[in-house]
Amino acid sequence: MTLSERDATVIWHPYTQMKTAQTPIPILRGEGVYLFDENDKKYLDAVSSWWVNLHGHSHPYIAKKVSEQLSILEHAIFAGFTHEPGVSLAERLLKILPGNQSKLFYTDNGSTAVEVALKMAIQYWHNQGKEKNKIIVFEHAYHGDTFGSMSVSARSAFTTAFDSLLFDVISIPLPQKGKEKESVIMFESELKKHKNSIAAFIFEPLILGAGGMLMYEPEVLDSLISACKNEDILCIADEVMTGFGRTGKLFACEYLNEEPDIICLSKGITGGTMALGATSCKQKIYDAFLSDDKLKTLFHGHSYTANPIACAASLASLDLLLSEETKAFINRISKQHADFAKKLSAYSSIENIRYRGTIIAFDIKNKEGVSYFNSVRDEVYNFFLAHGIILRPLGNTIYIMPPYSISVKELEFIYEIIEKRFSN
Structure with missing residues (x-):
């Protein structure tokens, strides 16, 4: 049995309707801002694994x-x-x-x-x-x-x-x-x-x-x-x-x-x-x-x-x-978010763009309005997963809250995929 099959026989996952849920992705290891599955496909953890990860996965100093x-x-x-x-x-x-x-x-x-x-x-x-x-x-x-x-x-x-x-x-x-x-x-x-x-x-x-x-x-x-x-x-x-x-x-x-x-x-x-x-x-x-x-x-x-x-x-x-390096990371992410917010304002399907520090969020316009159960959520979630990015929309609200160790290029990659989704 695969790890996912074994999971299905014994696990009840949080915030999940188990009857209709997708098969969970088996994660075997983490490194920096990435999680790796059993096929060694990497996923950029853009939400810090439910907002907890500050310095990247499996940080050697903490370990x-x-x-x-x-x-x-x-x-x-x-x-x-x-x-x-x-x-x-x-x-x-x-x-x-x-x-x-x-x-x-x-x-x-x-x-x-x-x-x-x-x-x-x-x-x-x-x-x-x-x-x-x-x-x-x-x-x-x-x-x-x-x-x-x-x-x-x-x-x-x-x-x-x-x-x-x-x-x-x-x-x-x-x-x-x-x-x-x-x-x-x-x-x-x-x-x-x-x-x-x-x-x-x-x-x-x-x-x-x-x-x-x-x-x-x-x-x-x-x-x-x-x-x-x-x-x-x-x-x-x-x-x-x-x-x-x-x-x-x-x-x-x-x-x-x-x-x-x-x-x-x-x-x-x-x-x-x-x-x-x-x-x-x-x-x-x-x-x-x-x-x-x-x-x-x-x-x-x-x-x-x-x-x-x-x-x-x-x-x-x-x-x-408290290191100077991390302070510089936080300041740089904050500036990148502020610059990206200006870009997002050009997309007609996006509204209510807001950011503070290392957090940026915006709402997707649709007839259902702001709702945790907005039908656009699953489509958007799967779109980003297919591009190797973990983003868990809160209904039609998309947000980025990355580990502070994320690089300029890695954050720009998330931005690029977001723009790709909303430029269609």
Whole structure:
């Protein structure tokens, strides 16, 4: 049996209707920006394998550091114990995170990082004898697939089967270009209406990823955070996708003047090598849990919390990320995207071109409009696969989010194939 045939007998794939899905492509190895199948055909990974890969596949430096850690300590319970990789990573992250973050809580992925943030925020008030438990969110938001993270995400096909089990949130329009005033007015109105019951405002700073790579400006987010501060409402920045350089700065919140109280991290945290999540918070959040009363404990944990191997991978990825070489890569990709955006404007079948940092996105015009289930998605996906490029359109939204190690020529190749598709 081939690997694909064996897969069909035992595997249930994510975000996949298994009855109608195409046979999965068996990947045998990765190198740089490429993945190679069993026939040694290479695919340019233009979406960083679901936004996690920063430095290219099978990076030798990260592999070396992971290998070294494997021979020292593979795992240790993190309740009542600690270890060097976990402490070192927290020390380094807290130094570079925006907003005077003080403590770091480790988890396994982006969804669980958000779960912890929500529990921190709600219990922060509970521990002070205040029952503030409402959360304010953006329309089109996506924060994960666990129940808490689904609750603060947009109601959609992803959540339909579970809607009756999710907790209610206050949803306001995303302040996209031309809708800023409407969003701010509704936001301030909801703050007044629920003044004493809102625990937190959670947001994806500047770019909503799974919602369709929707973008908005830092100035309006600053005004919303400021309004929250005036009403004593906590602010949670979900930097799971935007963190670690994707927006051109190390973190999207660096574009802001205001500061979040809590930050959620995952995706690129290990450079795409290992599963790891983290939630940071300001000192005041942490202090609200310090008590002789054990009922004020943050009762949350994971078996693989602060896994030493994952932490070692993250430390190695940070070494690469903070290098002058990677900074130059990010700046160059950002400039290439900006130049390509001008070219895209000439195509009548394309609209809503937007970009920030290493991310560029646009929508394909058709009668169905913007939709995750737009029929053009599969045709476009297969077109790029046939040309050796992995792009996973969000419905009729196409985006590029490459590893930072992509070369000028490799990025230009992606652009050329996009132009080929839309010049017909």
